[in-house]
Amino acid sequence: MFSKEIYVQRRTELKRKVGHGLIILFGNNDSPNNYTSNPYRFRQDSCFLYYFGLKREGLVGVIDIDNNQDYIYGNDINIDDIIWYGYVPSVNELAREVGVATTAPTKALKTMIDAAKAKGQTIHILPPYRHDLMIQLAEMMDDNPLQLGRYVSVPLIKAIVDMRSVKQPEEIVELKKAAEIGYKMHTTAQKLCAPGVTEKYIAGVIEGIAMSLGDNYSFQSIVTTHGEILHSSLHNTPMEAGRLMVCDAGAESHENYCSDHTRVTPVSGKFTSQQRDIYTAVEAAHDWVIANAQPEVKWLDIHLGACRILTDHLKAIGLMKGDTEEAVHAGAHALFMPHGIGHMMGLDVHDMEGLGQDFVGFDDEVRPSSQFGLNSLRCGRRIKKGYVMTDEPGIYFIPHLIDLWRSKDMHKDFINYEAIEPFLDFGGIRLEDDILITETGCHIIGDDIIPYHIDDVEEFIRKD
Numbered sequence: 153m154f155s156k157e158i159y160v161q162r163r164t165e166l167k168r169k170v171g172h173g174l175i176i177l178f179g180n181n182d183s184p185n186n187y188t189s190n191p192y193r194f195r196q197d198s199c200f201l202y203y204f205g206l207k208r209e210g211l212v213g214v215i216d217i218d219n220n221q222d223y224i225y226g227n228d229i230n231i232d233d234i235i236w237y238g239y240v241p242s243v244n245e246l247a248r249e250v251g252v253a254t255t256a257p258t259k260a261l262k263t264m265i266d267a268a269k270a271k272g273q274t275i276h277i278l279p280p281y282r283h284d285l286m287i288q289l290a291e292m293m294d295d296n297p298l299q300l301g302r303y304v305s306v307p308l309i310k311a312i313v314d315m316r317s318v319k320q321p322e323e324i325v326e327l328k329k330a331a332e333i334g335y336k337m338h339t340t341a342q343k344l345c346a347p348g349v350t351e352k353y354i355a356g357v358i359e360g361i362a363m364s365l366g367d368n369y370s371f372q373s374i375v376t377t378h379g380e381i382l383h384s385s386l387h388n389t390p391m392e393a394g395r396l397m398v399c400d401a402g403a404e405s406h407e408n409y410c411s412d413h414t415r416v417t418p419v420s421g422k423f424t425s426q427q428r429d430i431y432t433a434v435e436a437a438h439d440w441v442i443a444n445a446q447p448e449v450k451w452l453d454i455h456l457g458a459c460r461i462l463t464d465h466l467k468a469i470g471l472m473k474g475d476t477e478e479a480v481h482a483g484a485h486a487l488f489m490p491h492g493i494g495h496m497m498g499l500d501v502h503d504m505e506g507l508g509q510d511f512v513g514f515d516d517e518v519r520p521s522s523q524f525g526l527n528s529l530r531c532g533r534r535i536k537k538g539y540v541m542t543d544e545p546g547i548y549f550i551p552h553l554i555d556l557w558r559s560k561d562m563h564k565d566f567i568n569y570e571a572i573e574p575f576l577d578f579g580g581i582r583l584e585d586d587i588l589i590t591e592t593g594c595h596i597i598g599d600d601i602i603p604y605h606i607d608d609v610e611e612f613i614r615k616d
Contacts, residue, residue: 486525
């Protein structure tokens with residue numbers, strides 16, 4: 153937890169930005185796995201963490217802008233809880249740690265909401281994403297859970313996005329800690345990668361590293377020799393020589409700030425010439441992003457620039473043809489890269505995505521696209537100093553997608569379908585790092601960079 157003053161300052165700034173009304177920020181409850189007393193590992197809501205900092209379940213933070221008063225609602229533990237889980241400080245004690253003087257039991261929140269509604273006070277909530285909280289909030293609002301959207305506050309969403317997008321020094325420290333754990337995860341995966349080892353084994357080892365050194369892994373690890381499946385599930389079959397292992401994984405620091413990296417390792421220890429050609433294209437796009445990302449540049453332009461690099465390389469290999477600018481404008485390259493160049497990072501691995509991607513990644517100047525591939529770009533707006541973005545270009549050979557486009561003669565002026573045949577069982581390659589936008593450019597977060605230049609990867613996995 154950060155200092156009390158940081159949370160007080162954050163809530164004060166939020167009041168200023170929103171202007172008036174009653175802000176209600178629900179923390180998370182325990183979530184049952186297969187029965188009530190066997191819950192999933194608890195993870196606090198990120199917005200509650202950002203403004204109230206407390207990791208106990210069952211808490212609700214309220215910010216009364218009109219009366220300049222902050223509250224935490226929650227129930228103290230009883231003796232049964234103490235017997236099974238040990239003593240936990242009272243809600244009042246917890247609240248004082250983050251500069252909140254007033255607390256009350258959870259049931260008292262309905263009284264405050266009723267009073268706010270009676271006097272016409274604006275109630276601001278965020279889009280709920282857990283069904284237990286939807287039901288709880290609906291009961292307090294005397295409303296239908298499906299009608300809670302009427303209380304979702306755009307001014308609150310915009311204010312939070314504005315604040316959380318720019319990372320403060322204490323947040324950057326935590327992001328570096330997450331990156332350090334990510335380094336250990338990925339270098340371990342690179343060393344373990346070998347014929348006969350299973351994807352699930354490597355995922356289990358690196359997720360154990362994340363849990364032992366930080367708070368948790370930041371998302372379920374993607375470890376696969378079928379890199380053409382963007383979010384492939386883990387398999388228990390042994391990896392085969394000649395394939396490529398894609399490892400997309402990250403960690404959370406103890407303060408829940410995330411890392412997200414992707415590396416590709418040849419299962420045999422060396423890349424084939426075909427694999428080198430594709431890897432080199434992705435590596436070039438990855439490094440182009442780092443060389444060109446800087447404040448006030450549109451992230452959309454960074455995405456399109458990386459796509460041009462990929463297209464140029466695919467043309468050199470013989471998989472694409474024609475004018476690069478025309479091909480990218482038409483979206484022909486999306487056959488090979490059907491996703492965006494990256495997303496925001498922070499307390500969420502896809503930072504603030506639950507608030508609505510249109511608010512997080514777009515604005516009046518840059519709107520989302522409906523074009524295939526480009527419609528998966530999670531951010532297009534101008535980036536600023538303090539933003540943390542992922543840089544993750546990729547090239548994938550997805551047989552079903554290739555067959556579909558070929559059957560419709562899609563982009564035949566830009567794609568050499570016959571030349572793709574030898575690549576149909578290739579898989580995919582993605583390289584990803586987390587970059588901090590600085591005053592003049594950007595840099596990869598972390599003191600140690602996970603090996604990714606093609607010769608460095610081979611040398612690293614060769615060393616004992």
